[in-house]
Amino acid sequence: MLKFPHNFTWGCATASYQIEGAWLEGGKGLSIWDAFSHTPGKILHGHTGDVACDHYHHYKEDIARMAEMGLSAYRFSMSWPRIQPTGYGKRNPEGIRFYSDLIDELMKHNITPWVTLYHWDLPLALQMEFDGWLNPKVADFFCDYADICFSHFGDRVKHWITINEPWVTAILGYGQGVFAPGRISNSEPYQAAHQMLRSHGKAVDLYRQKYHFQNGKIGMTNNCDWREPKTNSEEDRAAAQRALEFFLGWFADPIYFGDYPESMRQRVKERLPQFTPQEREQIKGSNDFFGLNHYTTMYASDAEGKKVLSEVYGNGGIAEDQNVELSVDPKWKKTEMGWAIVPWGINRLLHWIDERYNHPDIVLTENGCAFDDQLADGAVHDPQRIDFLKGYLSECLIAIQNGVRLKGYFLWSFMDNFEWASGYTKRFGIHYVDYESGKRIPKSSAEWYRRVIQNNGF
Numbered sequence: 001m002l003k004f005p006h007n008f009t010w011g012c013a014t015a016s017y018q019i020e021g022a023w024l025e026g027g028k029g030l031s032i033w034d035a036f037s038h039t040p041g042k043i044l045h046g047h048t049g050d051v052a053c054d055h056y057h058h059y060k061e062d063i064a065r066m067a068e069m070g071l072s073a074y075r076f077s078m079s080w081p082r083i084q085p086t087g088y089g090k091r092n093p094e095g096i097r098f099y100s101d102l103i104d105e106l107m108k109h110n111i112t113p114w115v116t117l118y119h120w121d122l123p124l125a126l127q128m129e130f131d132g133w134l135n136p137k138v139a140d141f142f143c144d145y146a147d148i149c150f151s152h153f154g155d156r157v158k159h160w161i162t163i164n165e166p167w168v169t170a171i172l173g174y175g176q177g178v179f180a181p182g183r184i185s186n187s188e189p190y191q192a193a194h195q196m197l198r199s200h201g202k203a204v205d206l207y208r209q210k211y212h213f214q215n216g217k218i219g220m221t222n223n224c225d226w227r228e229p230k231t232n233s234e235e236d237r238a239a240a241q242r243a244l245e246f247f248l249g250w251f252a253d254p255i256y257f258g259d260y261p262e263s264m265r266q267r268v269k270e271r272l273p274q275f276t277p278q279e280r281e282q283i284k285g286s287n288d289f290f291g292l293n294h295y296t297t298m299y300a301s302d303a304e305g306k307k308v309l310s311e312v313y314g315n316g317g318i319a320e321d322q323n324v325e326l327s328v329d330p331k332w333k334k335t336e337m338g339w340a341i342v343p344w345g346i347n348r349l350l351h352w353i354d355e356r357y358n359h360p361d362i363v364l365t366e367n368g369c370a371f372d373d374q375l376a377d378g379a380v381h382d383p384q385r386i387d388f389l390k391g392y393l394s395e396c397l398i399a400i401q402n403g404v405r406l407k408g409y410f411l412w413s414f415m416d417n418f419e420w421a422s423g424y425t426k427r428f429g430i431h432y433v434d435y436e437s438g439k440r441i442p443k444s445s446a447e448w449y450r451r452v453i454q455n456n457g458f
């Protein structure tokens with residue numbers, strides 16, 4: 001039996017656009033994902049989040065299921081345009097009431113809410129009027145929006161995540177154009193990232209100054225794959241290190257050290273923005289915990305003299321800037337996303353973070369996998385997902401035993417949902433969603449996870 005530390009947090013995660021639906025209800029404004037998903041050709045099969053899991057109308061049923069599983073925490077995100085339809089100015093009382101009721105329902109069942117303020121559904125008006133994350137003004141709007149959330153929900157919410165995976169927004173949204181807002185550029189990703197860091201810094205500052213009495217914790221969540229040197233050569237080891245700096249250091253270095261990694265300065269040069277001394281001050285030290293989303297691992301090798309091209313989706317970012325060639329071991333099994341299953345990668349990444357950032361409290365705010373789950377005779381058997389979770393959780397425990405301060409684990413995801421550009425074709429849930437009827441069916445992994453939580457291990 002593998003036992004986790006006493007007060008380890010066991011949770012599940014979701015995000016507003018992926019589950020809520022009710023895209024034109026309750027006074028909600030439009031988001032860039034509403035616009036993007038309604039643009040022909042952007043999403044597989046033309047799927048949209050208009051209805052999604054219709055969680056907006058079924059949140060009580062969903063929370064009852066969470067309670068049955070014994071979840072200690074639930075991570076969800078708030079839709080900014082549901083709270084502020086245009087992203088600035090007027091608030092929407094109905095949207096505020098929805099999240100307030102949702103939080104009350106969680107508290108009623110003893111489930112601790114972990115709230116992400118921004119999981120990619122930027123109010124469309126901010127994109128159209130201000131060019132979204134490219135505009136420094138958006139940091140002020142974000143801060144005002146955060147203020148509304150802290151003031152209405154902060155009496156009950158004690159765990160805040162400012163921004164989910166700015167890497168994805170920057171690279172997939174402003175670099176490769178496969179996610180909203182669909183921009184393609186080799187400089188905008190750095191500008192958008194810069195404004196998201198500024199926004200995070202401002203919101204955390206506000207929270208600490210104005211809402212100190214609420215006694216909560218706040219941080220950013222970043223995603224990172226592990227990069228293993230392809231060979232033991234000095235060049236490949238440097239390439240793997242550089243790849244991690246371009247992936248995670250890009251966001252975590254400013255937060256922990258006050259500036260971007262030196263490797264990025266040297267290579268990205270004038271396309272990498274500069275922080276003012278005041279911004280540096282504000283951003284440095286702005287994480288109470290290190291939120292980490294982790295899904296996969298790739299080999300990294302030095303690409304000196306080779307032409308490396310950015311592939312769409314799930315690679316390391318702007319390849320030309322890094323000079324790193326990525327590959328996988330053909331023997332590694334893959335999930336439906338095509339992401340390699342390499343449990344030891346999570347262990348190495350946790351140690352890398354632990355060492356580089358001086359033993360921060362780390363929370364795995366997402367880990368999980370998509371498989372081609374089939375409903376048969378009213379049940380869904382997903383042994384592959386259970387194997388995946390066993391592998392990754394075992395490696396998490398080894399990291400903890402070796403001194404890494406990992407405090408919690410949030411499984412992605414509580415239920416199947418709108419998987420962005422892949423629409424509903426990729427199922428990450430431990431609950432199967434029959435999108436025709438809206439019915440949720442616990443997969444065998446849900447029952448397995450219930451027992452893990454009950455036993456604090458497996």
Ligand code: PNW
Nearest residue numbers: 015164165168223293313314315412419
């Ligand atoms: C994360 N990549 O997205 C998100 O936080 C979730 O909303 C999402 O459903 C989940 O992981 C599964 O994809 C990512 O291309 C999307 O590297 C793409 C990448 C990474 C994370």
